[in-house]
Amino acid sequence: MTRKTIDDVAALAGVSIKTVSRVLNDEPSVRADTRRRVEEAMAALNYQPSLHARSLAGRRSSLVGLVYDNPSANYVFAVQSGAIARCRESKLRLFIQSCDGLDDRLIGEVLAMVDQTHVDGLVVTPPLSSNAELLEALRRRRLPFVLIAPDVPVAGAPSVVMDDRAAAREMTEYLLGLGHRHIGVIAGHPDHGSSRLREAGWRDALLAHGEQAGPDLVAQGYNTAASGREAAHALLAAAERPTALFACNDDMAAGAILAAHELGLVLPDQLSIAGFDDTELAGLIWPPLTTIHQPVYDMAYRATELLVQLVRGEEAPATTRLDHRLVVRASTGPPRSRLE
Amino acid sequence: MTRKTIDDVAALAGVSIKTVSRVLNDEPSVRADTRRRVEEAMAALNYQPSLHARSLAGRRSSLVGLVYDNPSANYVFAVQSGAIARCRESKLRLFIQSCDGLDDRLIGEVLAMVDQTHVDGLVVTPPLSSNAELLEALRRRRLPFVLIAPDVPVAGAPSVVMDDRAAAREMTEYLLGLGHRHIGVIAGHPDHGSSRLREAGWRDALLAHGEQAGPDLVAQGYNTAASGREAAHALLAAAERPTALFACNDDMAAGAILAAHELGLVLPDQLSIAGFDDTELAGLIWPPLTTIHQPVYDMAYRATELLVQLVRGEEAPATTRLDHRLVVRASTGPPRSRLE
DNA sequence: TTGTACGCGTTATCAA
DNA sequence: TTGATAACGCGTACAA
Numbered sequence: 001m002t003r004k005t006i007d008d009v010a011a012l013a014g015v016s017i018k019t020v021s022r023v024l025n026d027e028p029s030v031r032a033d034t035r036r037r038v039e040e041a042m043a044a045l046n047y048q049p050s051l052h053a054r055s056l057a058g059r060r061s062s063l064v065g066l067v068y069d070n071p072s073a074n075y076v077f078a079v080q081s082g083a084i085a086r087c088r089e090s091k092l093r094l095f096i097q098s099c100d101g102l103d104d105r106l107i108g109e110v111l112a113m114v115d116q117t118h119v120d121g122l123v124v125t126p127p128l129s130s131n132a133e134l135l136e137a138l139r140r141r142r143l144p145f146v147l148i149a150p151d152v153p154v155a156g157a158p159s160v161v162m163d164d165r166a167a168a169r170e171m172t173e174y175l176l177g178l179g180h181r182h183i184g185v186i187a188g189h190p191d192h193g194s195s196r197l198r199e200a201g202w203r204d205a206l207l208a209h210g211e212q213a214g215p216d217l218v219a220q221g222y223n224t225a226a227s228g229r230e231a232a233h234a235l236l237a238a239a240e241r242p243t244a245l246f247a248c249n250d251d252m253a254a255g256a257i258l259a260a261h262e263l264g265l266v267l268p269d270q271l272s273i274a275g276f277d278d279t280e281l282a283g284l285i286w287p288p289l290t291t292i293h294q295p296v297y298d299m300a301y302r303a304t305e306l307l308v309q310l311v312r313g314e315e316a317p318a319t320t321r322l323d324h325r326l327v328v329r330a331s332t333g334p335p336r337s338r339l340e
Numbered sequence: 341m342t343r344k345t346i347d348d349v350a351a352l353a354g355v356s357i358k359t360v361s362r363v364l365n366d367e368p369s370v371r372a373d374t375r376r377r378v379e380e381a382m383a384a385l386n387y388q389p390s391l392h393a394r395s396l397a398g399r400r401s402s403l404v405g406l407v408y409d410n411p412s413a414n415y416v417f418a419v420q421s422g423a424i425a426r427c428r429e430s431k432l433r434l435f436i437q438s439c440d441g442l443d444d445r446l447i448g449e450v451l452a453m454v455d456q457t458h459v460d461g462l463v464v465t466p467p468l469s470s471n472a473e474l475l476e477a478l479r480r481r482r483l484p485f486v487l488i489a490p491d492v493p494v495a496g497a498p499s500v501v502m503d504d505r506a507a508a509r510e511m512t513e514y515l516l517g518l519g520h521r522h523i524g525v526i527a528g529h530p531d532h533g534s535s536r537l538r539e540a541g542w543r544d545a546l547l548a549h550g551e552q553a554g555p556d557l558v559a560q561g562y563n564t565a566a567s568g569r570e571a572a573h574a575l576l577a578a579a580e581r582p583t584a585l586f587a588c589n590d591d592m593a594a595g596a597i598l599a600a601h602e603l604g605l606v607l608p609d610q611l612s613i614a615g616f617d618d619t620e621l622a623g624l625i626w627p628p629l630t631t632i633h634q635p636v637y638d639m640a641y642r643a644t645e646l647l648v649q650l651v652r653g654e655e656a657p658a659t660t661r662l663d664h665r666l667v668v669r670a671s672t673g674p675p676r677s678r679l680e
Numbered sequence: 681t682t683g684t685a686c687g688c689g690t691t692a693t694c695a696a
Numbered sequence: 697t698t699g700a701t702a703a704c705g706c707g708t709a710c711a712a
Contacts, residue, residue, distance in 0.1 A: 003455060005689055005690085006689065007689080015698080015699085016698070017699090018691085018699055021692095029698085030698085031697060034697080034698085048452050048456050050456065050458065051392070051456045051457050051458070052391070052392035052393075052401070052457075052690085053688075053691085054691070056396055056688090056691090056703095056704045056706090057689075057692075057704055058690070058692080073418070074413045074414075076417055077413030077416055080438070084438050093435075093457070094436075095433075096420075098420070111386075115388035116389065116390065116391045116433070117392075117433070118392060225623065225624050258624070258628075261626045280413065281624060284594040284598070284625065285594070285624065285625050286598055287601070288598075345704090345705055345706085355682080355683090357705090358682070358708095359681090360706095361707060362682085364707095369681060369682085370682085371682090389706075390705055390706070393688090393706040394705080394707075395706090396687095396688045396689065396705080396706070397688055397705075397706040397707040399688095399707085
């Protein structure tokens, strides 16, 4: 059973291969009944056009790339799912490439993938979306690309973002509204721009309410549960213990909850803990985590959509901001002193 | 800046394109200094061979496929990572395809991907690896494929598995060893073969120790935390409450822990809970989960390695069984009655 | 050890 | 509206 080709279809339909090609590419100048004959022949033969032949002959490959360098399974899965969903709608294939951002061959590897696979464009996820060298290299290749959550907007490349700073501020204001006054923050990985924005949002809220945001209320984390646990222990060892902790991602919040359990603190009565991202984890831990929903799937879907536009030669907005959502669960509540 | 081709390299090196091709494919019959000249030219031009041209001209595409239909981010991420790692070693590209197993177009979509991309072979993950129709269709296409954790071995396709039944038995024996006598089980999704094996392992251990394994100790779950929570509530409502629960995956175990917290039970004193898989989650919940480590990454790595052998025309063992590991954390302990 | 000529399956060009 | 033919960039068969 050898592979069916465009010649087989043409022979069966009694037309030239060029006409089959026209049908394949939805070109208008084909008579309706010719088109029907060709389509029937394709169906009868179960014909599938070769991606390789198409992209070799044409100027487009119908392949788009997704590059990531992210240790979070949930994040990567959500991004992939969103991009896959959008590709499916446009009958595009998605080529997924995992990278190692610490490797100095990173850029070479991405460019090699681009040249070898002839992808029409690239969706770039954080933290690669903030790698200036990489982005510059892509621009020199004149390859269309869309960034998800870059630290700073990049001229010439559309970005899809959420408002990290506003979201962090909302969360902190929610905690203030519960009556908390000493609210510690577990900062995210210093290499991620969103970390700075989230910490800034926390500070915004405290200062706006005339509260302190001193260094004793800040502990450095690295986006891992282990770092969150350590940071929480440091914050909770202070003389004037915070009554609430805002962790800049859910994993660190989970680590902070571990620390609270280790100290025998009852949540949320003796300590409130909030996270950020609303990963799957947030609903699986005890108590369920109050957090900010980051629309990762939607961001990837939209980014891929913008890339499709770019590839078609259409314009795309420089920045697309998607809405976040404060999700209140059981890990936060009024501070105990208020209850007494 | 137009794309560099094999002709550019040949011109710069002063040889024919055939010689460049030989160097590219590591063929032996090239004089050392000729090879060096060609390699220098390739480096100077930053030449990357076109995947499409290679697979169109040759009889191999250097592309292997990975198909999955699995809602678990952790599982998918681990599988992808293992397959990617092995591909990298052989300079293969991995084409990742997400499927919807409930869609009746499933088989058509997989075959379309195979025909369009010319993948040399396929790594098939559960539950697709137990889809008899799909496997039969692949066999008819004469496409090499390797199965990860199929329900039953399939003639002609190597499988990479772990011993679910033995692992579940070990876990149950560990709980028996702690002094538990009433050990409930939260069964996994009935469509997954591993669910039956894990439940069987639980029963093996109880029967071998002369304990009961009656229906009041079994609750049906569906591999989700929500179903685990519900199942745990059902089991814990029994007149003679179990002192330990064995959930057939970690997500359900997390749900069971939620249920225990809701009932105000202190773990592990009043109730021990064990899981299966050792996902990232296991270390992030409170108390940290005793579970069985399933070597998903390694299984995918090995499966890809076997596929590479198959594609080369080499033989591959029908079944490769990788070791699991009992990971004891804090969610299990002796039953309270023993302590008193 | 190296090179020439052809074909892989499609799109692009140009003519009919 | 349709078709003949030349690319696309590489591997393969065979020759030198």
